Amino acid sequence: MADYQGPDCGVMNSSIDFIGDIHGHYDELVVLLKKLGYQEQGGAYRFPGNARTVVFLGDYIDRGSQVRETVNLVRAMRDAGSAVALMGNHEFNALSFWHENGLGGHHIEAIHGGFLREHTFNKVAIHVKTVESYRGRKKEFEEMLDFLKTLPFYLETDLFRAQHACFDLKCAEELKLEGVRSFTDGNFDELIARANDQYNEYDDSLYYPLSLLLKGPELDLPDGLTFRDAEGVLRKRTRIRWWICPKNKNLQELSFQPGVELPPLDVPLEIQNRDFYGENERPVFFGHYWLTGLPELIRDNVCCLDYSVAGYRGDGRLVAYRFDGEQKLDPKKFVSVAAM
Numbered sequence: 001m002a003d004y005q006g007p008d009c010g011v012m013n014s015s016i017d018f019i020g021d022i023h024g025h026y027d028e029l030v031v032l033l034k035k036l037g038y039q040e041q042g043g044a045y046r047f048p049g050n051a052r053t054v055v056f057l058g059d060y061i062d063r064g065s066q067v068r069e070t071v072n073l074v075r076a077m078r079d080a081g082s083a084v085a086l087m088g089n090h091e092f093n094a095l096s097f098w099h100e101n102g103l104g105g106h107h108i109e110a111i112h113g114g115f116l117r118e119h120t121f122n123k124v125a126i127h128v129k130t131v132e133s134y135r136g137r138k139k140e141f142e143e144m145l146d147f148l149k150t151l152p153f154y155l156e157t158d159l160f161r162a163q164h165a166c167f168d169l170k171c172a173e174e175l176k177l178e179g180v181r182s183f184t185d186g187n188f189d190e191l192i193a194r195a196n197d198q199y200n201e202y203d204d205s206l207y208y209p210l211s212l213l214l215k216g217p218e219l220d221l222p223d224g225l226t227f228r229d230a231e232g233v234l235r236k237r238t239r240i241r242w243w244i245c246p247k248n249k250n251l252q253e254l255s256f257q258p259g260v261e262l263p264p265l266d267v268p269l270e271i272q273n274r275d276f277y278g279e280n281e282r283p284v285f286f287g288h289y290w291l292t293g294l295p296e297l298i299r300d301n302v303c304c305l306d307y308s309v310a311g312y313r314g315d316g317r318l319v320a321y322r323f324d325g326e327q328k329l330d331p332k333k334f335v336s337v338a339a340m
């Protein structure tokens with residue numbers, strides 16, 4: 001951690017392999033890295049001659065049974081300079097879940113319970129696999145949390161953008177203005193409290209920019225409308241396609257909740273007027289969305305790499321895209337491994 005130079009470290013050229021959500025599926029990760037031509041050396045995988053770099057798109061923990069092995073490999077590659085590891089919503093959630101409300105004097109009144117996330121049944125259930133993976137290794141667990149604090153929220157070069165869920169220019173600008181690219185760019189107790197403070201009307205909150213980058217934009221469903229997500233949790237909000245012009249689009253067209261069909265109802269004007277990721281923007285890479293089937297491009301500058309390797313049906317894939325700077329992405333450049 002001490003030697004870490006920041007999110008641009010390691011990305012010295014345009015030959016990058018982006019890898020989607022891993023969620024404790026270490027065996028598939030190793031197979032994928034080998035398939036991409038990376039070779040093990042001193043506990044990390046590197047591309048021969050350091051000619052290529054991995055960018056991990058977040059969500060290393062939870063769900064799978066090899067969380068510890070996954071985190072250790074991602075961290076070893078980050079430390080070796082053969083990878084950049086971005087933060088996912090699961091990492092942000094874990095840091096918040098284990099952080100005492102009020103630590104360092106930053107107390108959020110509206111949050112009940114002793115931590116920045118209430119320890120309710122559903123929230124505990126999400127982290128069970130991670131805790132099991134570190135059973136009897138409390139110190140290592142704490143070191144893992146310290147590692148998660150260092151993960152940058154997004155990565156941007158002249159050739160691409162990458163983050164866990166959604167690229168939003170205003171959010172990126174806001175974080176840039178604040179000089180905050182990760183939770184280690186300042187006092188952690190203060191930053192994590194601000195990132196969880198959606199109740200602050202004075203708005204020095206980081207809640208909005210971080211939730212867009214790490215979870216993507218969501219839309220409240222009309223009264224009474226709900227659906228169950230892949231884990232059976234009842235949802236009153238839907239994720240939306242942030243790369244299409246929302247003007248005059250209805251709920252069915254705008255919703256991006258693979259496997260869930262919503263009715264073609266009207267969408268509030270404030271959502272119809274929101275910014276979106278245009279067709280002429282540089283390519284953007286992300287995970288998060290639980291896609292199924294074989295990898296395909298959403299658009300020639302929009303590439304989601306989460307194909308549910310940790311999905312309950314067991315038919316998911318761990319997916320990479322081999323990027324060489326092209327501004328029109330090529331569907332033949334996906335490389336993937338079926339869940340084992």
Ligand SMILES: [Mn+2]
Nearest residue numbers: 021059288306
């Ligand atoms: Mn995920």
